[in-house]
Structures are given as C-alpha cells and as structure tokens.
Amino acid sequence: MVSVSWDKRDAYYRLAKEQNWRARSAFKLIQIDEQFDLFSYADPSQCTRVVDLCAAPGSWSQVLSRILIKGESFGRRAWVEKMEKFQKHAPSGPNPSTSTLKDDMVSLSLQTPSSGLKPRPNVRIVAIDLQPMAPLEGIVQLKADITHPSTVPLLLKAIDPDFDQHNETHRVDLVISDGAPDVTGLHDLDIYVQSQLLYSALTLAMKVLRPGGKFVAKIFRGRNVDMIFAQLKLVFERVHIAKPRSSRASSIEAFVVCEGYTPVKNWTPELGDALEIPQPSKPPTSVSEKQMRHLREDGIVELHFEDEETDPRRWIAPFLACGDLSAWDADATYKLPEGHTSLPPVQPPTAPPYKDAIERRRAEGGAYGKTKDRSNATHQGEK
Ligand SMILES: C[S@@+](CC[C@H](N)C(=O)[O-])C[C@H]1O[C@@H](n2cnc3c(N)ncnc32)[C@H](O)[C@@H]1O
Structure with a gap:
C-alpha cells in the first residue's frame, strides 16, 4: 500500500x-x-x-x-534550452502567453523535452x-x-x-x-x-x-x-x-x-592503506608529526593541532x-493537488539487506504479534 x-x-x-x-x-x-x-x-x-x-x-x-x-536535459538547463528554442521559433518576439509560460514551468518539473536530444558518442x-x-x-x-x-x-x-x-x-x-x-x-x-x-x-x-x-x-x-x-x-x-x-x-x-x-x-594510491597524500609544500617536521597523531592505548588515534585556526x-x-531558489524546499510540507494519486516506488530494492529480517518476522507470525510479545517481555524483565 x-x-x-x-x-x-x-x-x-x-x-x-x-x-x-x-x-x-x-x-x-x-x-x-x-x-x-x-x-x-x-x-x-x-x-x-x-x-x-x-x-x-x-x-x-x-x-x-x-x-x-540519451542526451536529455533536466532542471534549469532543460528550461533554458526550451526558452532558447521558443525564442528561435518566434523571431518577431511576441511575448509568450502566461499560459504557455505556466505550461513550461509545469513541464519543467514533470518531463524532459523529447525533441532535440543530444546523445554523446562512446x-x-x-x-x-x-x-x-x-x-x-x-x-x-x-x-x-x-x-x-x-x-x-x-x-x-x-x-x-x-x-x-x-x-x-x-x-x-x-x-x-x-x-x-x-x-x-x-x-x-x-x-x-x-x-x-x-x-x-x-x-x-x-x-x-x-x-x-x-x-x-x-x-x-x-x-x-x-x-x-x-x-x-x-x-x-x-x-x-x-x-x-x-x-x-x-x-x-x-x-x-x-x-x-x-x-x-x-x-599511486592503494586501497587498504591509510590515505597519506604527499604534500607538495614543506613536509611537517618530525616533531609536529608526533604532535599531530597520538596512538592511545585503547587503539584510538587522536589528532592534535599546534594551532587549530592556522594549521x-x-x-x-x-x-x-x-539548485534553483524557486525549486521545491526539501524540508517543507506541501499541499497535494486535489485527486492526487500516490505512485508506488519506481524500482524497489532487488535484494535489500533487511529482506531476510522481514521474511523471518513474517514467518514468525507477522510484524505486530511478535513485536508486541517481545516488548512486553522486555518491560516485564525490567520491572
Ligand atoms: C544513498 S545510497 C546511494 C543512492 C544512489 N546514488 C542512487 O542515486 O540511487 C548509498 C549506497 O551506498 C552503498 N554502499 C555503502 N557502503 C558501500 C561499500 N563499501 N561499497 C559499495 N557500496 C556501498 C549502499 O549499498 C547504498 O546502496
């Protein structure tokens, strides 16, 4: 659902x-x-x-x-290309009607132009x-x-x-x-x-x-x-x-x-080694090197700086x-258009790591039954 x-x-x-x-x-x-x-x-x-x-x-x-x-364009680039095309085909320069502009804005977010594709070779x-x-x-x-x-x-x-x-x-x-x-x-x-x-x-x-x-x-x-x-x-x-x-x-x-x-x-960098990119400028002296890394007894490396501001x-x-300022705000909640139908995801994960857990939970009697039992047991145990 x-x-x-x-x-x-x-x-x-x-x-x-x-x-x-x-x-x-x-x-x-x-x-x-x-x-x-x-x-x-x-x-x-x-x-x-x-x-x-x-x-x-x-x-x-x-x-x-x-x-x-495929050579498609998206977002602002698609819109700019569309406007350029529009101006080219209307050299006498009539202003696009408000409805055309509005349609363009809508199609900008919904689809990419199918004409004028620019696929790249190789x-x-x-x-x-x-x-x-x-x-x-x-x-x-x-x-x-x-x-x-x-x-x-x-x-x-x-x-x-x-x-x-x-x-x-x-x-x-x-x-x-x-x-x-x-x-x-x-x-x-x-x-x-x-x-x-x-x-x-x-x-x-x-x-x-x-x-x-x-x-x-x-x-x-x-x-x-x-x-x-x-x-x-x-x-x-x-x-x-x-x-x-x-x-x-x-x-x-x-x-x-x-x-x-x-x-x-x-x-040549190698995976598995600590990444130490050679510094083209003066290398740090051995003293400051020592000051920079300190291996604690518990195995954690602490980093120190002589001067946090100017190092x-x-x-x-x-x-x-x-992203365009007029683009959707990722943190905002929007009112959905009337009659909006929610679509299913385009491509659900083919083998997500949690698949096994879901299947086991289903086999054990469904999400709610077992979870509830377990949480009761925990609460009782805590008492
Ligand atoms: C946020 S998702 C990437 C979304 C993707 N860019 C997209 O547009 O669909 C993060 C991905 O990092 C992968 N990942 C995490 N650790 C990885 C590793 N060590 N090697 C390869 N992939 C890893 C995860 O399996 C997960 O699919």
Whole structure:
C-alpha cells in the first residue's frame, strides 16, 4: 500500500516517482550539475567516461544514462534550452502567453523535452554497489565493496576491457560517489564510517581519473571536515562543498565537488592503506608529526593541532547552496493537488539487506504479534 503522507512531506520523493527516478537522490546530482557543469555541456567530449560508486538503487546512474547516453536535459538547463528554442521559433518576439509560460514551468518539473536530444558518442558508465541493482541500459554494473582492494582490478577491467596492468593510464572524466553507511544516529560513528567510504572513493578516483577530471562525493559535515578539504585540495585545483536544495537542510549531508585533478608524480594510491597524500609544500617536521597523531592505548588515534585556526593542513572550502531558489524546499510540507494519486516506488530494492529480517518476522507470525510479545517481555524483565 502506498501512503500519501510521504508525498506531502517530501516533494522530491513524490517528484521522483512521477518523473520515473529510482530515488529522490537523482535531484541532488541534477542540482549539483546545474551549479558546477559536471557534464561539460559546452564540450561534451570532456565527459563521456564516468564511474558511479555506491550506485544502488541507481538514480544517479539513471541521470548519467539519460544525460550522456540519451542526451536529455533536466532542471534549469532543460528550461533554458526550451526558452532558447521558443525564442528561435518566434523571431518577431511576441511575448509568450502566461499560459504557455505556466505550461513550461509545469513541464519543467514533470518531463524532459523529447525533441532535440543530444546523445554523446562512446559513452562508458560503470556503476558499483554492495547491493545488487536492477539493470539499466548502457550501464556496466559491478556488485562489489569499494573499500576492498580486490575491487580495483574489477573496476579497471570494467572501464576498459582491454585494460593492461602494465600500461596503466588515467582514463575517466568523472567519478561520483553517493556512498552512505547504514546510519546509526550516533553522529560521530556515522561521520567516521562515512569518511572511510570517502577515502575509498577518493582512492579509486585517483586511480582512474584523467588529469583535469572531476570527483563528487557525499560527506557528512563533522568537526574535522576541513582536514578532508585540505587533503582534497592537494590533488584537485578547485574544491567546493555543495548543498543541493533537494538535500534536507536538517541533514548533515553535503557533497564535495572537486575539479581539475592533478595526479601526484610517481605516486599511486592503494586501497587498504591509510590515505597519506604527499604534500607538495614543506613536509611537517618530525616533531609536529608526533604532535599531530597520538596512538592511545585503547587503539584510538587522536589528532592534535599546534594551532587549530592556522594549521596549513586545515582549509575551509567555499560552501555553495545549489539548485534553483524557486525549486521545491526539501524540508517543507506541501499541499497535494486535489485527486492526487500516490505512485508506488519506481524500482524497489532487488535484494535489500533487511529482506531476510522481514521474511523471518513474517514467518514468525507477522510484524505486530511478535513485536508486541517481545516488548512486553522486555518491560516485564525490567520491572
Ligand atoms: C544513498 S545510497 C546511494 C543512492 C544512489 N546514488 C542512487 O542515486 O540511487 C548509498 C549506497 O551506498 C552503498 N554502499 C555503502 N557502503 C558501500 C561499500 N563499501 N561499497 C559499495 N557500496 C556501498 C549502499 O549499498 C547504498 O546502496
């Protein structure tokens, strides 16, 4: 049964179903692209080979497929293209009637133009996730763990079937990663696990990106996030932090958008190693190195800074909110149009990790019976 309450509380959840996206995250990528021109529209040959890490259920891969393979446009770009076309076909310049403009605004959020598609030649897209993903046309899919070293050769082979380990070249234009662990609600733990995913995504990106390539990854904004930016700044010319309008303001989620990859000479990152990007500037002295990392007896590494404010290993990345200001507010509840029918999800997960638990609960007598018994038992036990 489909509930309308989420349709009301989350405009992007509703729009995703109406526009045939597998997840509302599609809008995040579209809005980041609006701000940063991820897909290099002016010179499409600059963006034809893309890796989508942590891709399931596949809405980012859908965006890649529809923009790069089919040549569709979305969001503000679709609207601008539509207006340009309109002006071209009405050279004498009559003002579009209010109703036409209104129709355009509506269709902007509901559909993309079917005419004027601009498919790109030789597109190669590889998507990786721990979870299986329903197939998508034109996308090579791998079921693998991005933190595991064995994933690297799989990825390189998937990008280039003729890949030769002895002739390694950087070949990918863009690496995107929307990786997220199962969130526990314990912010420090969630941020830590998320940062491990980010390091793995970055390591993979540095293995496959061409010089000048781009990297986009989800981060959770925590206390030491400026250290991550400083590290990214060592291998990318420009680093920004982006918060798309479709990402709830109340969430600590944001995205690093890194442009202009500059590989470090004679250095190849390896998955599994701690990520220590060589610093081009003066290396820290052994004294400050000692001061920086301290291994406690319980095995936890503490980081210290001589001066929290001025340490060169910290750097604040410019923060950009992206997505049109007139776009839907992810934190607002909207009134649904009269007669609204709530649609089912476009692509439910094919084998979610919780499937087993649901099946066992059903076998044991349904969600409510057993849960109630157990909670009573707990309460009694506590007394
Ligand atoms: C927020 S979802 C990604 C949504 C996706 N971008 C989309 O648009 O449909 C996060 C994904 O990260 C994946 N993930 C988490 N840890 C991973 C790992 N170590 N390796 C590969 N995928 C991982 C999860 O399985 C999950 O599918």
